[in-house]
Amino acid sequence: MLTQFIYAYISTVGFSLLFNIPKSAILKSAMVGALGWLIYSEVHQFSQSAILSTFLGACVVSVLSEIFARKFKEAVTVFVIPGILPLVPGSGMYNTMLALIQQNFSTAALIGSETIFIAGSIAVAILLVSSFTRLIFLKKI
């Protein structure tokens, strides 16, 4: 669990430098990404549902980003974008493509629909969290 956290932390530091995040925010946004991944992997271990665990992971990422954005007076995207990236279903995309090439159409449909739902769950998580924070704090950051 600790190794997962460290790997996710370093990975998110890499993503945040790729997106030129302000220097002061790099370590914070990596913290957001690593905690999001931790929730994802823990929930995945005990529920075996990639969709649920991605949803909860993305929820954690967006809640933390909204809090950090208000606390450190930055744009929310500075924290959300690198934090969310480890959850984006790259492996689902790859496996769908592979199944399509091998003409395993039923597998492709299965994995493909799951991938779409995972992407959708990320979207819904961001949507829910930022809608609620807008209800709570009327001020946009």
Place this chain on the structure above:
Amino acid sequence: MKADRRRVLALAVCAGEIMLKNGAETYRVEDTIVRICKAYGISNVESFVTPTGIFVTVDYENGSDEPITFIKRIKTRTIDLNKVSKVNTFSRSLMDTRYSIENGLRILKDIESYPTYPKYIRVFCAGLASSFFGALLGAGILDFLSSFTISMIVFLAVNYLERHQANFFIQNALGSAIASLLALLFVYLGFGINLDKIIISSIMILLPGVAITNAVRDSISGDLISGTARGVEALITAISIASGVGIIMNLWIHSLGGRF
């Protein structure tokens, strides 16, 4: 007075342009433009922003003056969240300290030419991001090292294509094709073990995380046009990555039978 309004508008549009070019959400750009105009005492301002253009109109309070409209077409978009954050802070600081318009423009020019992190650091970070993501998926040390190398090469290739103004479909398709070709080569030469883990972690740096996030954030602020546009951007990026991987894997499986 008229010239003054024009210059305020030019300042606001310049700020909006920097933000939109560097990956801000459209509602944030609209807010910034309105906020800057209000800071200089122009309250009748309407801004309409889509991912490809900015439209701003200023009307006068009593309607005695002619309205002024600015249109700015945005052709290239990259991601540089540092600039977004700096312009955001600048527009908020206008509330407390009112810079003269010349000073404001100078600050914006500084922000626009503000350097990104040096290239070697970004290349190294591309490697770091993907290889540690591979470690999250359970890759061993060999896979870790090969995805580190491959993603650095992919980043350099995509960067080269971007400088030569290839469109984003070509960038991502070629990037992921290079990733899978090199992954096949590395596994063939014995530098890697799990082909899937190497490819998945190497294409991580191409995935449309920004487009997905901004699509959702735009849609919930009611910017349905921008939300749809960015959603389509995310979809096309995903398709282009998949097609790049697909072409290479297809060639490999159907010409060599999926073996080495």
